[in-house]
Amino acid sequence: MKTYARTDEVFVDGRGAVLIDNLGREYLDFLAGIAVSALGHGHPELAANLRDQVGKFVHLSNLFRHPYTEQVALRMCRLSGMAAAFFTNSGTEAMECALKLARKAMYKRGTPQRSSFVGLTAGFHGRSLGALSLTHNEKYRKPFGPLQDVTWIEPEDFDALEQVLTKKQPAALVIEPIQGEGGIRELSHDYLRAARELCTKTGTMLVHDEIQSGCGRTGIFLAAQHAGVTPDVVTLAKPIAAGLPMGACLANAAYAETFDKGDHGSTFAGGPLVCRAAIVFLDEVDRGLLNNVQVRGQQLRAGLEALAREFPIVREVRGRGLMLGLRLHHSAAEFQKALYKNFVITNCTAGDVIRIVPPFVITEAQVNEGLSRMREVLVTMPQETATKDRKEIHS
Ligand SMILES: Cc1ncc(COP(=O)(O)O)c(C=O)c1O
Incomplete structure (x- = not known):
């Protein structure tokens, strides 16, 4: 197409x-394939690890254990201050997971009417129907409605943030600490902190989309760590597996147990090949x-x-x-x-x-x-x- x-x-x-x-x-x-190839091209250790795994098994499904998924989950949670991980094959799918997690959390809490979302103008979160609902650019959204109920606010408008979270009572606030597609626009540390405080006060799930800004691209593991802010949920992808397709939705302890068995799934995600690549990437981060x-x-x-x-x-x-x-x-x-x-x-x-x-x-x-x-x-x-x-x- x-x-x-x-x-x-x-x-x-x-x-x-x-x-x-x-x-x-x-x-x-x-460009690194749009903020992806963290280890560059032709990385010898990546090639050796992938070759080794291809000679063993490439795919297993999530019905069985292999040694790598849990290791990657633990290391990523440690680096980001989170408690649990769901792996995906892309950033978009990590966003879908975060949105479903927010809905499920509200459902479990007995407030299923809290089903809407709040996003920022110029935000970009992917192109599936859920992630697209939060992607602000009209050009991407217009032909594909109806989409989810999303309220947009301008970044750095503290009053609008407070108003929308208290009046609208959404399931989640979704923000990129540095907007990528929106023109490399960094949110102020004060704004990130205010969003954290207001989400806690109103019981709104705070989602940081760090698909582009995370995994070390700004010099520390998460861009929001520069502001000392930890969200409830963080989505990662792009550099995570040094160029192989992988994403992750990480949740803190309050949201880690939200999904029950069968609530969400993926045939390929967290497979041995991408996890071996992620381990090579994480080893380089440790070094x-x-x-x-x-x-x-x-x-x-x-x-x-x-x-x-x-x-x-x-x-x-x-x-x-x-x-x-x-x-x-x-x-x-x-x-x-x-x-x-x-x-x-x-x-x-x-x-x-x-x-x-x-x-x-x-x-x-x-x-x-x-x-x-x-x-x-x-x-x-x-x-x-x-x-x-x-x-x-x-x-
Ligand atoms: C901030 C952000 N969120 C989500 C996505 C979607 O990720 P993917 O293209 O891996 O589905 C992107 C991709 O550019 C992105 O930059």
């Missing part, structure tokens, strides 16, 4: 933060991988800020760690295409933002090279500073 706008080049190989096409041309990968995220993130941000000072077309640098955005004064599509022609892979979010989410293993030299290629492109661009209207940017 014609759902994707793919580029023409065919990629055939990769190593670290470099991808190689069938003509032998090397591209700096500043200090996130120090590289912090150091390279600072280097990249400093370089982007220097570009913002030099080129008037650059409006703002956003984000944290290796989840960064370069916001322009107009559509970023042209810049993104020119970067790609200059062998730097990025993508464009929210119309005017270049998203930079490289592998966690990116090197100092690769960061410098990427920045210098960005500069090469910026010097060729007209330096318009008048901000175009949002409609024009999105079209």
Whole structure:
């Protein structure tokens, strides 16, 4: 089906933060398959572990035990302060699990009328009917109604937050601590703390969607940990299994026992292959991988800020760690295409933002090279500073 706008080049190989096409041309990968390939490409230990597992069994189903699911669950819960995990095959499915968990919790509590959800404008949570209900962009939702009952509030509007949670009494508040598709927009620590307090006060389940910002992308395991905030439920995916399809819905002790046997399930999820990959990723985290995220993130941000000072077309640098955005004064599509022609892979979010989410293993030299290629492109661009209207940017 014609759902994707793919580029023409065919990629055939990769190593670290470099991808190689069938003509032998090397591209700096500043996108990591949309914030996924944390260990880069061609990681030897990942390859060895997957090869070993493929030689044993690839699939088992969740009817039987293998040594890896419980290990990954325990380690992820420890890193995120949660008590139980449900594994999925994608971020979207992790969101579905969180939404069902909220409904079930309200049902068990004797308040099944608390079935609605609250989300933030510009939020993105996936494209299945449940996750899509909370994805704000009208373009994604409009043809697919009717969807679930969701109330939208603007990020950072503290009054709206209090009003909606007290008056509407939803099942859950769903927020991304750093909005990814929304343009790498970080919520303030005060807002995250207020959301935590108000959810506790009103008995609303607080869901942090850290599918893009989590698993160490901002330099610590969860982005909300920078604010010292722990949600009731956190959803993870993208880098979790170093590129293999895996997601997780983690719940704290208050919600860990909400599902009863048979309430939710998945044939493939938490299988041995993805769990072996997740263990390789978690081992790298234990060995200090996130120090590289912090150091390279600072280097990249400093370089982007220097570009913002030099080129008037650059409006703002956003984000944290290796989840960064370069916001322009107009559509970023042209810049993104020119970067790609200059062998730097990025993508464009929210119309005017270049998203930079490289592998966690990116090197100092690769960061410098990427920045210098960005500069090469910026010097060729007209330096318009008048901000175009949002409609024009999105079209
Ligand atoms: C914050 C967030 N939530 C959910 C999703 C959906 O995840 P997936 O594409 O793995 O289903 C994404 C994907 O981009 C995301 O960034």
